[in-house]
Amino acid sequence: MDLDRLERWAYANRKKFSEAKCKVLHIDWGNPKHKYKLGGEWIESSPEGKDLGVLVDKKLNMTCQHVLVAQKASRLLGCIKSSVTSRSREVILPVRSALVRPHLEYCIQLCGPQYKTDMELLEQVQRRPRR
Known part of the structure; x- marks a missing residue:
């Protein structure tokens, strides 16, 4: 629902997300690893993510x-x-x-x-x- 709301906001404000740059980082061992869609495209899962120049993996190991x-x-x-x-x-x-x-x-x-x-x-x- 949050991604749908974000997509509606982007459309209303004439913004576009680059789906190719979006990744899902599943944190935690018990995570059911749901699949997510943004703009009709499935967002791929990534073993690690970078935010504000800091790289972390799915176990929050740096x-x-x-x-x-x-x-x-x-x-x-x-x-x-x-x-x-x-x-x-x-x-x-x-x-x-x-x-x-x-x-x-x-x-x-x-x-x-x-x-x-x-x-x-x-x-x-x-x-x-x-x-």
């Missing part, structure tokens, strides 16, 4: 988010290493703090590492050699 953050931070560290000629601590630390730290701290209050392996993964990126 390990996938931590892996993506660690990969992005590691790529940034590689770019810093290849583009900054000075290897002095006075130069590298502020650059790393300004460019890498925001990625590691983004949404940490929401998706803080739940598991020890996730925490070690993020700490490993922070301890990466500065040479």
